[in-house]
Amino acid sequence: MSAIANTIFSPELAARFDHLVTIYPMKRSALVPMLLYAQDEVGFVSDAVVAELAERLDLLELDVRNVLSYYSMLRTKPAGKYNVQVCTNISCMLRGGYEILDHCKAKLGIGHKGVTPDGVFSLEEVECIGACCWAPAIQINYDFHDDLTISRVDELLQIYRDGQGKDVK
Amino acid sequence: MPKLVSHPDEVRVLSRRFGQGATNIDKYIELDGYKAVQNAIAQGEAMPGWIIDTMKASGLRGRGGAGFPTGLKWSFVPKVSEKPKYVLVNGDESEPGTCKDHIIFLEDPHAIIEGTMIAGLAIGSKMGFIYLRGEYRYLLKIMEKAVADAYAKGFLGKNIFGSGLDFDIVTQSGAGAYEVGEESALMESLEGKRGVPRIKPPFPAVVGLYGGPTVINNVETIASAPPILLMGGEAYAKLGSERNGGTRLFGISGHVERPGVYELPMGYNLKKAIYEVAGGVRGGKKLKAVVPGGSSCPVLTADELDVGLDFDQMGKAGTMLGSGGIVVLDETVSIVEFALRTINFYQHESCGWCIPCREGTDWIKKTLTRVHAGGGSKKDVDNVQYLAENMLGRTFCPLGDAAAMPTLGFVKKFRKEFEDYIEGKRAGTPIITVDQLVGAGH
Numbered sequence: 001m002s003a004i005a006n007t008i009f010s011p012e013l014a015a016r017f018d019h020l021v022t023i024y025p026m027k028r029s030a031l032v033p034m035l036l037y038a039q040d041e042v043g044f045v046s047d048a049v050v051a052e053l054a055e056r057l058d059l060l061e062l063d064v065r066n067v068l069s070y071y072s073m074l075r076t077k078p079a080g081k082y083n084v085q086v087c088t089n090i091s092c093m094l095r096g097g098y099e100i101l102d103h104c105k106a107k108l109g110i111g112h113k114g115v116t117p118d119g120v121f122s123l124e125e126v127e128c129i130g131a132c133c134w135a136p137a138i139q140i141n142y143d144f145h146d147d148l149t150i151s152r153v154d155e156l157l158q159i160y161r162d163g164q165g166k167d168v169k
Numbered sequence: 170m171p172k173l174v175s176h177p178d179e180v181r182v183l184s185r186r187f188g189q190g191a192t193n194i195d196k197y198i199e200l201d202g203y204k205a206v207q208n209a210i211a212q213g214e215a216m217p218g219w220i221i222d223t224m225k226a227s228g229l230r231g232r233g234g235a236g237f238p239t240g241l242k243w244s245f246v247p248k249v250s251e252k253p254k255y256v257l258v259n260g261d262e263s264e265p266g267t268c269k270d271h272i273i274f275l276e277d278p279h280a281i282i283e284g285t286m287i288a289g290l291a292i293g294s295k296m297g298f299i300y301l302r303g304e305y306r307y308l309l310k311i312m313e314k315a316v317a318d319a320y321a322k323g324f325l326g327k328n329i330f331g332s333g334l335d336f337d338i339v340t341q342s343g344a345g346a347y348e349v350g351e352e353s354a355l356m357e358s359l360e361g362k363r364g365v366p367r368i369k370p371p372f373p374a375v376v377g378l379y380g381g382p383t384v385i386n387n388v389e390t391i392a393s394a395p396p397i398l399l400m401g402g403e404a405y406a407k408l409g410s411e412r413n414g415g416t417r418l419f420g421i422s423g424h425v426e427r428p429g430v431y432e433l434p435m436g437y438n439l440k441k442a443i444y445e446v447a448g449g450v451r452g453g454k455k456l457k458a459v460v461p462g463g464s465s466c467p468v469l470t471a472d473e474l475d476v477g478l479d480f481d482q483m484g485k486a487g488t489m490l491g492s493g494g495i496v497v498l499d500e501t502v503s504i505v506e507f508a509l510r511t512i513n514f515y516q517h518e519s520c521g522w523c524i525p526c527r528e529g530t531d532w533i534k535k536t537l538t539r540v541h542a543g544g545g546s547k548k549d550v551d552n553v554q555y556l557a558e559n560m561l562g563r564t565f566c567p568l569g570d571a572a573a574m575p576t577l578g579f580v581k582k583f584r585k586e587f588e589d590y591i592e593g594k595r596a597g598t599p600i601i602t603v604d605q606l607v608g609a610g611h
Contacts, residue, residue: 023339028360093601094423121408128264130305137275144307
């Protein structure tokens with residue numbers, strides 16, 4: 001049984017959260033990872049997520065929103081099932097990051113933070129993802145793909161479209 | 170998957186277990202793993218002093234970028250404290266050009282755990298946190314498994330290695346923020362808040378996480394502790410250059426033939442690192458410039474590369490060793506574009522807490538966007554320089570400096586290129602295809 005009656009999360013995630021709040025000297029420390037894990041399950045940080053996390057951590061919803069608005073990976077609207085994040089920071093820029101971004105825009109027919117009508121893909125231009133020596137690199141959800149070419153990007157998009165992509169959670 | 174590289178000039182201390190399956194705890198143990206922490210414990214009551222003296226003798230300086238001597242940092246923590254003391258490992262690696270911690274998490278997670286334990290034993294802490302940037306989820310999984318395996322073996326938890334001392338480790342995920350890599354913002358984030366910096370003093374060694382004395386070290390720094398204790402401080406120091414002990418992981422990226430993370434002795438020649446270790450400029454092109462230690466370091470021109478890669482020599486050369494992320498630009502790159510892309514990053518990542526940084530990054534970006542689009546005037550170059558100079562040293566944390574320093578490097582060393590660009594004589598091949606770069610809307 002979860003510590004929260006009528007939790008919006010799956011039993012597994014609720015149990016994980018019950019545990020998470022106990023491992024720190026101060027339970028509020030669980031907030032940032034909880035927001036991210038909740039988003040992984042729900043798809044975005046909804047009002048219901050904010051309300052439940054506030055209740056779990058004895059915080060005001062305002063406190064939760066204040067933190068939510070700070071971190072760039074957290075979103076308050078749904079993304080596509082597969083969020084394609086193209087790095088265009090310096091090391092990737094020098095090795096074709098912008099070409100990949102432009103290609104993804106054309107191929108998916110969406111711009112920065114856009115979602116395809118079928119909801120399968122969303123696209124984001126992101127800052128350095130820490131794969132500089134293996135540039136150009138993208139992340140699809142949490143999965144890294146590096147040393148890319150345009151044709152490899154096409155292959156990857158097809159693999160994910162076919163539901164065969166890795167989906168690290 | 171990150172590709173492992175090698176070169177005969179490498180000295181493998183930190184990377185000696187890379188590619189050998191050391192994520193497996195038994196493999197790690199077989200390769201001298203968890204020996205250093207047991208050696209420390211065998212010192213008995215002399216242990217904290219022994220660890221700190223060894224670290225001091227090693228000449229190890231913080232690998233996150235600031236280069237502060239690690240042993241000295243550990244020695245600042247008060248011996249007696251009413252509040253619990255903490256070790257915080259900074260794996261928020263977000264400095265553009267830097268991916269060295271990525272590969273340590275991937276290839277040698279137990280070295281991070283063992284280093285965290287050693288730091289904890291040195292300062293009398295019972296708890297360590299290993300914080301990974303949110304994007305590194307697959308590495309967090311590796312780290313979580315490594316911690317769980319260490320608990321299963323009884324290496325973590327109560328009475329570690331029969332010492333009568335307890336030590337726990339918690340792994341933590343961020344959620345996307347460069348600023349959180351700054352030590353005080355990191356503590357804020359770990360306390361479940363927005364990652365804005367705290368004013369110093371008090372320094373974390375006195376008032377840190379949850380108000381307790383805290384040691385904060387970069388992942389690479391922490392992972393260097395076990396090999397240092399095993400080989401001895403003096404032996405480690407000798408691998409490097411004067412006042413810059415040991416080796417470090419250099420990530421060489423951009424326009425080189427063989428980009429990758431290489432472990433080289435401190436003081437290794439930058440030119441050699443680019444031309445020999447990383448195979449020189451890609452496609453036989455000419456080298457134009459190098460950003461030598463992550464995007465916040467002032468640029469070096471092709472004539473300035475005959476310099477040793479350590480904190481002091483790079484400082485003398487007017488730049489910084491920083492995070493060890495060396496980004497090489499060939500002759501096709503427009504410095505105007507590169508400067509715009511760099512400031513765009515800092516504008517996006519400025520947390521908005523200090524006005525000089527929030528406004529300065531925004532106005533430099535706006536000005537360079539105009540220049541880039543072809544609407545600039547010569548006054549714009551002066552304005553950019555004026556803005557950057559007024560950001561330096563005027564913010565709580567170094568993000569303002571990190572944005573101003575490279576900007577000043579670009580406009581001072583490549584002023585003519587900016588002026589020519591404004592007059593319509595554009596150098597290089599355009600890379601940025603959008604009119605307006607994506608940034609933060611403060």
